[in-house]
Amino acid sequence: MIGLSHYLVVSTLLFALGLYGVLTRRNAVAILMGIELMLNAANVNFVAFTKFVDPTFVRGHVAALVVITLAACEAVVGLALVINAYRHLETVNVDQVDLMKG
Amino acid sequence: MARLAWLIPLFPLVSYGVLAFRGRQLGERAPYVAIGAMALSFLLAWAVFLEQVGGASPFVWRAAWAVGGDRVITVGYTVDPLSSITVAMITLVGGLIFVYSVGYMRGDPYYGRFFAFLSLFCAGMLTMVLANSFLLMLIGWEVIGLCSYLLIGFYFRRQAANMAQMKAFLTTRVGDTLMLVGIMAVFWQFGTVDYHTVFEAVRERAREASAVVRLGAWEVPWATLTALLIFGGPIGKSGQFPLHVWLPDAMEGPTPVSALIHAATMVAAGVYLVGRAYPLFFFTPHHEALAAVAWVGTLTALVAALIAVAQDDIKRILAYSTISQLGFMMAGLGVLGYTAGLFHLLTHAFFKALLFLAAGSVIHAVHTNNIKEMGGLWRSMPVTFWTFLAGFLALAGVFPFSGFWSKDEILLEAYHHNPAVYTLLTAAAFLTALYMSRLVAYAFFGRYRGPQHPEPDPWLPEDYARAGLHHFPGHGHHGGHEPHESPPVMTVPLVVLAAFALAAGFVGIPGTGPEGGSWIHHFLKFEGFKEAGIHAPSFSWLLALRSLGVAVAGIAVAWVVYGLRWVASEQIRAWVGPLYPFLRNRMYIDAAYAWVFVRGGLGLAAALRWVDVHVVDGLVNLVGWVTVLVSRLHRLFDTYVVDGLVNLVGWSTRGLGLVLRPLQTGRAYNYILVAAAGVAVLVVVSLWRL
Numbered sequence: 001m002i003g004l005s006h007y008l009v010v011s012t013l014l015f016a017l018g019l020y021g022v023l024t025r026r027n028a029v030a031i032l033m034g035i036e037l038m039l040n041a042a043n044v045n046f047v048a049f050t051k052f053v054d055p056t057f058v059r060g061h062v063a064a065l066v067v068i069t070l071a072a073c074e075a076v077v078g079l080a081l082v083i084n085a086y087r088h089l090e091t092v093n094v095d096q097v098d099l100m101k102g
Numbered sequence: 103m104a105r106l107a108w109l110i111p112l113f114p115l116v117s118y119g120v121l122a123f124r125g126r127q128l129g130e131r132a133p134y135v136a137i138g139a140m141a142l143s144f145l146l147a148w149a150v151f152l153e154q155v156g157g158a159s160p161f162v163w164r165a166a167w168a169v170g171g172d173r174v175i176t177v178g179y180t181v182d183p184l185s186s187i188t189v190a191m192i193t194l195v196g197g198l199i200f201v202y203s204v205g206y207m208r209g210d211p212y213y214g215r216f217f218a219f220l221s222l223f224c225a226g227m228l229t230m231v232l233a234n235s236f237l238l239m240l241i242g243w244e245v246i247g248l249c250s251y252l253l254i255g256f257y258f259r260r261q262a263a264n265m266a267q268m269k270a271f272l273t274t275r276v277g278d279t280l281m282l283v284g285i286m287a288v289f290w291q292f293g294t295v296d297y298h299t300v301f302e303a304v305r306e307r308a309r310e311a312s313a314v315v316r317l318g319a320w321e322v323p324w325a326t327l328t329a330l331l332i333f334g335g336p337i338g339k340s341g342q343f344p345l346h347v348w349l350p351d352a353m354e355g356p357t358p359v360s361a362l363i364h365a366a367t368m369v370a371a372g373v374y375l376v377g378r379a380y381p382l383f384f385f386t387p388h389h390e391a392l393a394a395v396a397w398v399g400t401l402t403a404l405v406a407a408l409i410a411v412a413q414d415d416i417k418r419i420l421a422y423s424t425i426s427q428l429g430f431m432m433a434g435l436g437v438l439g440y441t442a443g444l445f446h447l448l449t450h451a452f453f454k455a456l457l458f459l460a461a462g463s464v465i466h467a468v469h470t471n472n473i474k475e476m477g478g479l480w481r482s483m484p485v486t487f488w489t490f491l492a493g494f495l496a497l498a499g500v501f502p503f504s505g506f507w508s509k510d511e512i513l514l515e516a517y518h519h520n521p522a523v524y525t526l527l528t529a530a531a532f533l534t535a536l537y538m539s540r541l542v543a544y545a546f547f548g549r550y551r552g553p554q555h556p557e558p559d560p561w562l563p564e565d566y567a568r569a570g571l572h573h574f575p576g577h578g579h580h581g582g583h584e585p586h587e588s589p590p591v592m593t594v595p596l597v598v599l600a601a602f603a604l605a606a607g608f609v610g611i612p613g614t615g616p617e618g619g620s621w622i623h624h625f626l627k628f629e630g631f632k633e634a635g636i637h638a639p640s641f642s643w644l645l646a647l648r649s650l651g652v653a654v655a656g657i658a659v660a661w662v663v664y665g666l667r668w669v670a671s672e673q674i675r676a677w678v679g680p681l682y683p684f685l686r687n688r689m690y691i692d693a694a695y696a697w698v699f700v701r702g703g704l705g706l707a708a709a710l711r712w713v714d715v716h717v718v719d720g721l722v723n724l725v726g727w728v729t730v731l732v733s734r735l736h737r738l739f740d741t742y743v744v745d746g747l748v749n750l751v752g753w754s755t756r757g758l759g760l761v762l763r764p765l766q767t768g769r770a771y772n773y774i775l776v777a778a779a780g781v782a783v784l785v786v787v788s789l790w791r792l
Contacts, residue, residue, distance in 0.1 A: 019774075022774060023774060094771075
């Protein structure tokens with residue numbers, strides 16, 4: 001029988017993977033992908049808690065949908081930034097995007 | 103004509119303006135401007151004078167000048183017998199002296215300047231005489247004082263001239279200050295300085311009991327005090343004792359200046375003022391202001407005549423003689439001889455100007471002022487000798503020369519109104535004849551005692567030497583030689599003046615006027631006498647013979663001692679003992695002034711300097727030191743406390759920055775790591791608490 005704990009473990013692993021990707025990757029696109037993983041970990045949590053704790057109203061599902069919308073917006077903005085950075089600096093390596101550093 | 107009288111002072115003033123700005127360019131032609139202006143003034147002045155002689159009524163023109171509330175100060179001019187005859191005299195004598203100066207000053211590098219000063223002087227003098235109020239009179243008065251200063255120091259590179267001009271200016275200033283206070287007193291009492299108004303008011307007030315002013319223990323009537331303060335000016339300007347000391351020293355100026363300013367006109371300004379302001383003096387209780395005038399004049403006449411006997415410098419003798427004669431005039435005015443004093447003023451102007459100009463001619467020829475280095479000049483300088491003789495006879499009071507008539511008038515008035523003054527003035531008249539005869543005997547008779555080759559004047563400045571002069575122009579302008587006669591431009595004025603010195607007194611002959619009196623008595627009279635019931639004493643043959651006898655006695659004594667030398671003058675010196683050095687050193691009056699005022703002034707200055715250096719400077723330095731000390735303390739505080747705080751803030755900020763700097767790497771993942779770590783800590787803590 002698969003309970004709440006299983007979902008939470010999966011979502012924690014997913015979050016940790018995303019965090020790891022964000023911390024270790026230098027490629028901006030990869031970082032964005034790590035962020036997407038963490039957001040999805042949050043979605044898993046929302047859905048899991050809705051199913052096991054408060055199944056009457058699907059408030060967690062609604063929250064998950066909002067998060068997905070937010071993730072899409074974030075991806076649009078983030079990728080636009082990355083493309084622009086690439087156009088100006090010919091790199092997507094975040095270490096080399098340091099124009100604002102004194 | 104009287105309406106044009108304002109033009110009389112204007113011509114010399116314009117001449118001054120022209121010469122002051124264009125004198126250098128005009129050069130040798132400068133005198134034409136000055137003499138031309140003087141000639142115009144002369145013609146106008148004589149036209150005005152003759153109109154007055156013809157019986158024209160006095161004319162006064164005045165206009166409001168400064169208005170303060172109901173008090174109006176007017177400016178204008180007065181034409182009456184007194185001012186018209188004085189103006190006529192000034193323009194005549196002044197014009198002749200201008201002509202004489204053409205010859206005397208020829209070759210001087212500052213020719214134009216000399217005539218500019220002379221013109222300004224005449225403008226001031228004529229203004230002073232024609233003025234309608236004390237204020238305008240004061241303006242002219244100060245202008246002539248200034249010109250006197252400038253002309254005494256005309257040879258401005260001579261130290262003696264500089265000293266003399268300062269002495270003259272400062273001494274007369276003493277009197278002028280008193281006079282200024284007197285004019286203020288007049289204004290304060292009457293609310294105006296206009297002659298006519300003031301004199302009318304004085305006459306009105308004389309009938310009432312006069313107000314008194316308390317001076318310490320004395321009670322002096324206001325009228326007397328005002329008159330005496332005004333008299334201060336004449337004492338200074340007319341060289342009255344004890345302010346006479348400047349006049350002999352003023353002889354440092356060129357001789358025409360001595361003749362014009364210090365013999366004929368400026369020094370007469372004081373006498374003129376007393377005559378002009380006669381009501382102020384007359385309408386005092388018991389005429390006490392006039393008594394003061396009489397005694398000052400008498401003392402002056404006697405003291406100056408005594409000093410003149412023991413002097414050797416020809417110009418100095420004449421200077422003391424001038425002082426003495428001014429004393430006569432004052433004494434005459436003081437003993438109710440209004441006409442007599444002013445008459446003597448006019449005749450004296452002619453013969454004293456003549457004497458000075460003739461003396462200048464002599465100095466011009468022999469290069470010395472010392473009469474003991476002259477001698478026998480009557481042969482080599484006939485015109486100068488005869489004209490000088492005319493002046494001498496007039497001054498000594500010999501019949502029928504002008505001085506006889508005017509001096510006799512004074513003695514006559516004194517005899518009737520103040521016998522003590524009469525006695526002293528008779529003594530002074532004797533001395534006058536004595537010292538003038540001595541001068542004539544030394545200078546014109548005997549043999550020539552001067553050096554044949556006079557040495558160049560050591561004080562001669564470069565610009566004079568460049569102009570080819572070996573002496574100041576007043577001291578001759580050629581090398582050593584026998585004395586010779588001066589050029590006609592100098593001798594013609596002498597002859598004209600000699601004629602006046604002889605004839606000017608004839609207007610004083612009894613019978614020339616109506617009612618058996620003299621013409622001058624009819625022309626120049628003081629209206630106040632009639633009111634007071636004072637009548638001019640009639641001519642007395644006895645007194646006339648007595649004064650003539652005194653004059654002849656003086657001449658005879660001098661002739662015996664200095665001309666015939668029956669008695670050696672050394673012998674007389676031995677007889678009189680200490681009197682001779684006493685008189686020769688001018689009664690030590692100058693020395694006393696030098697001691698008291700000059701040395702006193704310098705001593706005071708030194709004392710004040712000591713105070714300045716030690717007390718005032720000490721205080722200032724103390725303040726300085728204290729300020730420096732306080733500021734040092736401030737500096738310490740500033741350096742260690744204020745700066746310390748500021749630096750502390752700086753250092754601490756910097757230290758904190760150093761500590762915190764490593765945290766800010768600029769790499770986003772580091773921050774995220776920290777954030778993640780923080781979350782992890784929070785999770786652990788929250789779990790722990792559970």
